Amino acid sequence: MPIKTYREAINEAMAQEMRADPTVIVIGEDVAGGAGCDGDRDAYGGVMGVTKGLFPEFGEARVIDTPITESAIMGAAAGAAQTGLRPIAELMFMDFLGVCFDQIYNQAAKFRYMFGGKAQCPMVVRTMAGAGLRGGAQHSQNLTQMVTMVPGLKVVCPTNAYDAKGLLTTAIRDNDCVIFVEDKFLYETSCEVPDESYTIPFGEANFLREGEDVTIVGISNTVNKALAVAERLAAEGISCDVIDPRTTSPLDEEAIIESVEVTGRLVIVDEMTPRCGIAADISSIVAEKAFGALRAPIRKVTAAHSPIPFAPALEDAWMPQEADIEAAVRDVLGYKG
């Protein structure tokens, strides 16, 4: 099977869906690049090159470069989705959610319900999240928790190239507004990805590793860190279940609970601030529904409750690291009641 990067897998999903369905369009800032310039068109193909090549194939009617205007991009996508298109709108960095959130959580997310089931909003917001690139406080955040809390939205956090392609294909074909959170640390990672089109259902977790001692749940790239930790600990005879929920909305609660019922210990990792985050949410679900199975307090490994600092030493301290995950695993294993 061919090996493809996360970036290539996402690009391929878009291209294949655009070939199959003429109502699928891509809209956003520099999704091609070069509009109105004297130089090359498709100069960017998205700031991370994820949409590169779509413009030459599908043209300016379907790959639409916009001004820097996030509210209008999200609103236009929502209005277009309500009237016959399937827009893939790019929100360059997830940090920019603040300037356009109304169009997403008050408009796109609510059409179907607010209008009594007579409207729909089949749009995808592709966005990029994740710290560690020294992007500072406004170009580094993963705000998955902010969209996960909104009824009407679905939220996808692909953690490898194979999942990225299948989940994005599902997202584009879905009739609801889907927030597709790409981890910018993963664009260069690769794995086997089929050439043909395929879907991965939402709400079905991926068991990356099976174990009996501790359950580790990770969101976005943190699940890859958790996997690395689990592999190391296996050498010591500590076996971990590593679960990638893939989507935070819907969330595969059952998979997590089933695992905790075996291990009795839970570590949840995300790269978000700790209050009201995904780790906190999963923690509360397990505490409510599987309290009796727990043999140790649930441990959350999250970022710190501060804006994301710029200095590498500070940012590294802000982010959950493999050492933090390992410490948490040892902690729950050593719990003596």
Place this chain on the structure above:
Amino acid sequence: MALDKEGFLRAYRTMRTIRDFEYRVSDEFGKGNIPGFLHLYAGQEAIATGMCMNLTDEDYIVSTHRGHGHCIAKGADVGAMMKEIMAREGGSCAGKGGSMHIAAIEKGMLGANAIVGGGPPLIVGAALSAKTLGTDRVGVSFTGDGGSNQGTTFEAMNLAVVLQLPAIFLFENNGYGEGTAAGYAVGSKDIASRAKGFGMPALKVDGADIFATYEACGKAVKHCRSGKGPIAIEASITRFRGHFEGDAQAYRGKGEVKRLMKEMDCLAIGSAAAIKKKLVTRAQLNKIDKEIAQLIDDAAVAGLAAPSPAVTELLTDVYSSAY
């Protein structure tokens, strides 16, 4: 094109329906039969009517929190609207929207919007659909003077110009954004010149004059349908009621509301002009008045008789499929 006899009769019927509908919901609200907040369109009828008469069911509109009139003008069923506003089963939004989210999706009325400035970006999307799919549909965003000050509206106007979309930004300047005068809150000379600043033509019209409004809207729709990109209209008008029902309007000058209700009553002005032009007779209009009174009464009676939506509907239509 000017309104002819048949056109005026249609316009009058729509305007009368809106006026009576609004006064009836006001009464029912006063009696405690309507929960929540109400923002009434009474006084502004000629604008929604003049625009929507130039549209077909295939064209799209988005509206404001003051959306009953736009809904009726776009052809919505007043019975289902009344039930929705009364929070009854059979409401146009299944009891999940209410007055501020009234909609008639099947008629291209994509929804009232309780976020001021929420609608303009959405109509850019509807216009984008029309352009991308190669239809000759147009999208109209009804926005108030208040909404004209929101950043979303600016962004929407700019993007519509950049992408040359068939979008009409219709600003209904009723003089007040809640309890603050447009003269204070709109920093530019007027709203039309602001729209021009974004690179689109803009028309100004007396929103109390159905003949003028109909013509201006016709020009704007023609402009869009012929592929010339977006256009704006500023229609000046007054609102007969407060920002919301229950608003004592203490911010308005002494006698102002009473005076403007006389000077800017689109029904009275339109009727007088139509009779003078010998398009219609008073008797014809009286007959319409009677029919509409009955229509609205029937809608209200049916609404009051309908049960509340079933509680089992709470979680339906959050998503398109099982979640």
